[in-house]
Structures are given as structure tokens and as C-alpha cells.
Amino acid sequence: DLSVSVLGHTFANPLMNAAGVCCSTTEELDSLLASASGTLITKSCTAQQRDGNPAPRFKPLPLGSINSMGLPNEGYEYYAEYVSHRAKGGAAAKPIFFSISGMTMQDSADMAAKLAAHPQGANVLLELNLSCPNVPGKPQIGYDMQDMRRYLEAVTAVYPRPFGVKLPPYFDMAHFDQAAEVLNAFPSVAFLTCINSVGNGLVIDDTCDTVAIKPKNGFGGIGGEYVLPTALANVNAFRTRCPEKVIIGCGGVLCGRDAYQHLLAGASLVQVGTQLWKEGPDAFRRIRDELQAHLARKGYGADRDAIGKLKVI
Numbered sequence: 202d203l204s205v206s207v208l209g210h211t212f213a214n215p216l217m218n219a220a221g222v223c224c225s226t227t228e229e230l231d232s233l234l235a236s237a238s239g240t241l242i243t244k245s246c247t248a249q250q251r252d253g254n255p256a257p258r259f260k261p262l263p264l265g266s267i268n269s270m271g272l273p274n275e276g277y278e279y280y281a282e283y284v285s286h287r288a289k290g291g292a293a294a295k296p297i298f299f300s301i302s303g304m305t306m307q308d309s310a311d312m313a314a315k316l317a318a319h320p321q322g323a324n325v326l327l328e329l330n331l332s333c334p335n336v337p338g339k340p341q342i343g344y345d346m347q348d349m350r351r352y353l354e355a356v357t358a359v360y361p362r363p364f365g366v367k368l369p370p371y372f373d374m375a376h377f378d379q380a381a382e383v384l385n386a387f388p389s390v391a392f393l394t395c396i397n398s399v400g401n402g403l404v405i406d407d408t409c410d411t412v413a414i415k416p417k418n419g420f421g422g423i424g425g426e427y428v429l430p431t432a433l434a435n436v437n438a439f440r441t442r443c444p445e446k447v448i449i450g451c452g453g454v455l456c457g458r459d460a461y462q463h464l465l466a467g468a469s470l471v472q473v474g475t476q477l478w479k480e481g482p483d484a485f486r487r488i489r490d491e492l493q494a495h496l497a498r499k500g501y502g503a504d505r506d507a508i509g510k511l512k513v514i
């Protein structure tokens with residue numbers, strides 16, 4: 202049994218897309234609804250439509266991907282409209298996660314306030330993005346603990362329901378502690394999605410001695426196989442430090458066994474980014490079946506029995 206009941210919803214299985222991948226348009230979102238995923242999330246939106254950074258801005262790599270998309274999206278109203286038609290209670294059987302990533306704190310608070318008043322708002326799970334690394338001149342909120350606290354104060358003031366945050370990867374034990382302390386001060390932060398891309402890597406194509414993507418002189422967020430250990434560390438660090446919160450794992454999931462490792466580390470749901478981009482929504486059927494087989498091999502009757510069962514030696 203792969204079903205998971207968390208955050209007031211029951212999901213058929215723990216798999217979903219990572220925000221940003223295959224979720225910018227109605228067509229892409231519908232392809233996720235029709236897939237074997239347990240749920241889905243919309244592309245991080247801003248108040249207004251954005252074209253994003255100049256191309257090439259995403260490159261698949263043998264071990265993952267690099268991107269500096271620059272928040273191209275159709276604008277809040279487009280995704281709000283999608284949810285009107287497709288959230289539970291509408292056509293879809295899957296609850297829908299809704300990612301917002303304002304250009305300013307006020308932008309994020311305004312979108313959160315609108316979502317709170319949305320007719321389908323109770324069937325939507327807000328993921329507040331505190332970790333977009335790709336808008337030039339804009340630092341990541343998640344790396345400034347004071348700023349993160351201000352953002353969470355602003356959003357909790359206008360959003361009465363539980364919600365979650367998308368966090369950047371942290372690499373230092375003191376930073377895990379500091380971030381957890383801020384997050385634990387907000388009981389309505391019900392879930393943490395760990396991790397966004399590993400920010401500002403540089404991929405070089407040495408056939409022509411150039412950078413792989415155009416924005417930011419080639420610097421961009423790294424995802425895929427490269428980031429699995431970092432993702433697992435962040436999932437587990439926050440699972441330990443934030444026992445009241447649900448953890449959503451994201452990073453380096455290519456197959457069912459990777460998803461299993463996220464569950465062991467403490468994730469209740471598991472997102473797929475780079476591999477979904479490479480393989481398309483059919484990836485969910487394969488990864489789901491591989492996860493099911495792996496759990497059976499390990500003697501777990503249900504995936505929820507494996508959550509957080511990582512052993513130390």
C-alpha cells in the first residue's frame with residue numbers, strides 16, 4: 202500500500218513533481234493529473250506573468266541538470282484559475298499544491314491572501330518558495346534567517362490555514378539549527394520541502410570552452426543525481442529538528458530506490474524534478490512500481506511504515 206495521509210489529505214502514493222518541472226501550463230498540469238503521481242504542484246508564480254531569463258536557460262546533463270529559468274510563469278491568476286477547475290471538489294481526485302514566489306515580500310503576502318480567499322482554497326496546499334536562486338540581484342530568502350522570519354510573519358498574518366515552505370539546501374549544522382528555530386516558531390508552517398536546487402553551480406562545455414547556459418554567465422541551480430546526498434541530509438536534518446512538521450523530500454530521485462531513501466530519511470512525500478523533465482510524466486508509473494517492489498523486498502507492507510526508519514550505526 203503506497204497511500205499516505207498527511208496534511209489533511211490522502212495521497213494514492215507519495216510521488217509528485219518538483220515545482221518548476223512540467224507544471225507551467227494547463228496542458229502540462231493536466232498531464233500530471235493524468236499520470237500515476239500521487240499529487241502535483243504548480244510552477245512558482247509571481248503576481249504578474251514573466252518571460253524569465255534568456256535561453257538557453259536549462260540543460261540536462263549526464264548526472265542531472267543546471268537551470269537559471271528566472272521565474273517564467275503565467276502569473277498568479279492563471280494558476281488560481283487552473284485550481285478553480287481542477288482542485289479536489291472540481292474535476293480532479295488529487296489535491297493540488299500551489300507554489301508562490303513573489304518578487305517581493307508584499308507580492309508573496311498579497312498572493313497568499315488571495316489564495317486564502319479562493320473558492321477552492323481549502324483544497325489547495327500552499328508551498329511558499331523561500332529559495333528561488335535565479336532572479337538576478339535577488340538573494341535567497343532562506344539563507345537570511347531574519348528575512349525568512351519576516352516573510353513568515355507576513356504570510357501567516359494573511360493566510361489562516363496551514364502551509365509549507367520550499368527551502369534551499371543548507372550545508373552547515375549551525376544553519377540547520379538556525380533555520381529550524383525560525384521555522385518552529387511558526388506552527389502553521391505544516392510542511393517543509395527540502396531541497397530546492399543546489400544554487401549557482403557552473404557547468405562548462407569544454408568542446409567549445411563555454412558555459413552551458415546563458416543567464417548569470419553560466420551560473421545556475423544544480424539538480425538530479427548530483428544532489429541526492431545533500432537532499433537526504435536536509436530531509437533528515439529537518440525531520441530531526443522539526444518533529445511536528447511533515448517533510449517533503451526533493452532532490453536526486455531517479456528511481457524507486459532513491460524515493461525509498463527519502464522515505465527512510467523522513468520524507469512523507471517525494472518530489473521528482475530533473476528526472477521528470479528527462480522522462481516525462483510516465484516516470485511516475487515506473488518510479489511508483491519500483492518503490493512498491495523495493496518496499497516489498499525490504500519487508501515493509503506500506504510506505505508509511507518506512508518513513509523516518511533510517512538507522513544510525
Ligand code: DHB
Pocket residue numbers: 221245253268269270271272273302330332333334335336397398422
Ligand atoms: C526558478 C528556479 C527555482 O529554483 C525556483 O525555486 C523558482 C524559480 C526559476 O529559475 O524559474
